[in-house]
Amino acid sequence: MTTLSxxxxxxxxxxxxxxxxxxxxxxxxxxxxxxVVIFSFAFxxxxxxxxxxxxxxxxxxxxxxxxxxxxxTWARELxxxxxxxxxxxxxxxxxxxxxxxxxxxxxxxxxxVLMTPLFVVFYDLRSVGPVWQxxxxxxxxxxxxxxxxxxxxxxxxxxxxxxxxxPLLLFPISIPALLAMVDATxxxxxxxxxxxxxxxxxxxxxxxxxxxxxxxxxxxxxAE
Amino acid sequence: MKxxxxxxxxxxxGLLAYSTYQGLVVAPTEQTMGDVQRIFYYHVPSAxxxxxxxxxxxxxxxxxxxxxNTASDAVAAASAEVxxxxxxxxxxxxxxxxxxxxxxxWTWDARLTTTLVLxxxxxxxxMLRRFSAGGQTQVLAAALAIxxxxxxxxxxxxxxxxxxxxPSPVMGGGENSGLNPAMLHAFFWxxxxxxxxxxVLMALRYRLQRLEEEVEAAHAAVALQGGAR
Numbered sequence: 446m447t448t449l450s451x452x453x454x455x456x457x458x459x460x461x462x463x464x465x466x467x468x469x470x471x472x473x474x475x476x477x478x479x480x481v482v483i484f485s486f487a488f489x490x491x492x493x494x495x496x497x498x499x500x501x502x503x504x505x506x507x508x509x510x511x512x513x514x515x516x517x518t519w520a521r522e523l524x525x526x527x528x529x530x531x532x533x534x535x536x537x538x539x540x541x542x543x544x545x546x547x548x549x550x551x552x553x554x555x556x557x558v559l560m561t562p563l564f565v566v567f568y569d570l571r572s573v574g575p576v577w578q579x580x581x582x583x584x585x586x587x588x589x590x591x592x593x594x595x596x597x598x599x600x601x602x603x604x605x606x607x608x609x610x611x612p613l614l615l616f617p618i619s620i621p622a623l624l625a626m627v628d629a630t631x632x633x634x635x636x637x638x639x640x641x642x643x644x645x646x647x648x649x650x651x652x653x654x655x656x657x658x659x660x661x662x663x664x665x666x667x668a669e
Numbered sequence: 670m671k672x673x674x675x676x677x678x679x680x681x682x683g684l685l686a687y688s689t690y691q692g693l694v695v696a697p698t699e700q701t702m703g704d705v706q707r708i709f710y711y712h713v714p715s716a717x718x719x720x721x722x723x724x725x726x727x728x729x730x731x732x733x734x735x736x737x738n739t740a741s742d743a744v745a746a747a748s749a750e751v752x753x754x755x756x757x758x759x760x761x762x763x764x765x766x767x768x769x770x771x772x773x774x775w776t777w778d779a780r781l782t783t784t785l786v787l788x789x790x791x792x793x794x795x796m797l798r799r800f801s802a803g804g805q806t807q808v809l810a811a812a813l814a815i816x817x818x819x820x821x822x823x824x825x826x827x828x829x830x831x832x833x834x835x836p837s838p839v840m841g842g843g844e845n846s847g848l849n850p851a852m853l854h855a856f857f858w859x860x861x862x863x864x865x866x867x868x869v870l871m872a873l874r875y876r877l878q879r880l881e882e883e884v885e886a887a888h889a890a891v892a893l894q895g896g897a898r
Contacts, residue, residue: 593816596816600797600809600812600813603801603802603805603809604797604800604801604802604809605800605801605802606800610796610797610800613793613796613797614793614797614813617786617789617790617792617793617817617820618790618816618817618820620786620789620820620824621786621820621823621824621826621827621828624827624828625827646823646826646827649823650823653819653823654816654819657815657816657819661734661812661815664734664808664811664812665808665809665812667808668804668805668808668809
């Protein structure tokens with residue numbers, strides 16, 4: 446069994462399960478919708494202000510929503526001892542990790558595609574800088590959240606208070622990524638500064654933590 | 670071994686008394702800041718000791734993942750706890766110093782924010798240790814320790830992008846930098862005594878961790894015998 450074939454099979458299974466149940470995407474969508482509405486009550490911004498705070502709003506909403514999906518990543522593998530079966534099988538552990546991370550990445554990207562029009566409507570957003578840069582920031586930023594999130598979900602599934610543990614572990618480590626995402630988005634939306642430094646920062650973060658995740662996942666999967 | 674350790678504790682207490690005397694009495698009063706500058710003799714050595722502890726934590730975690738021995742895990746646990754304590758001292762003494770000197774308690778500059786994020790990461794490490802059960806704790810904690818260690822330089826880089834308010838290192842800089850020799854004297858004595866306090870606390874915490882493991886093993890053995898009867 447090669448890494449690629451196992452990754453593809455697991456990813457295919459996860460996507461099909463999600464397509465049939467739509468559990469993760471529905472809960473994420475509704476959750477971030479609630480965040481959008483509550484934030485707009487809390488801040489009641491004008492168009493000018495909202496361009497300044499939108500970077501923070503959007504990413505905090507997506508971060509919180511992503512935690513909802515990330516928490517479900519491994520939970521379904523615990524039923525019927527799927528994870529134990531995986532452990533004794535000769536399949537490479539990193540293939541499983543990559544499949545889960547890519548799956549979560551796709552879920553969160555779909556969420557972002559569906560939610561962005563809503564943000565634009567509710568906060569009257571118009572980008573001053575080039576929009577394609579926002580797409581780059583979104584892809585790099587989403588991977589930054591999801592790769593560590595998938596790993597920490599695998600950590601927290603082993604602890605006593607599973608669901609609460611994931612954000613407690615994920616948020617401190619994600620602070621530099623979140624800072625980069627928010628600042629890059631704000632500088633593109635306002636067009637006042639160049640987001641280049643932050644985009645490079647996100648790329649470095651992605652590469653560094655993808656490497657650490659792949660290096661350590663096997664130990665965590667086999668932890669007894 | 671035990672007598673040697675007790676001798677080291679006595680030595681540390683002596684050092685602590687001497688360096689406190691040096692810092693509070695012998696060292697000259699700073700010209701512009703006045704006596705409040707003396708917090709420097711506690712603030713910087715605490716930061717140094719916290720850094721040493723977190724580095725020990727990282728090394729012990731790597732060794733644990735490699736060798737899987739409970740001793741290095743106990744070192745990791747002990748150093749993380751002592752490191753969080755010294756980091757807390759840094760975060761408390763910092764604002765006390767900043768308020769009269771900068772006029773503000775806190776600012777989101779590179780070193781302050783990095784220290785705060787460092788503190789958050791290692792508090793989450795301690796929470797993970799507390800909330801996970803059985804033999805999994807060691808592996809999970811070691812993995813998180815490596816994540817934390819990789820994260821710190823990235824945090825520092827990203828926050829340095831904002832303008833920094835914290836003074837650049839006073840020692841070993843350009844020609845204009847440098848402390849009064851009397852201040853430097855007091856500073857190095859404090860650095861030494863704080864490092865020794867850190868080592869003593871880590872050693873005690875390590876011993877406690879090992880005792881806890883022994884007690885747990887004894888409980889498990891009793892439970893096994895009870896089950897056989």
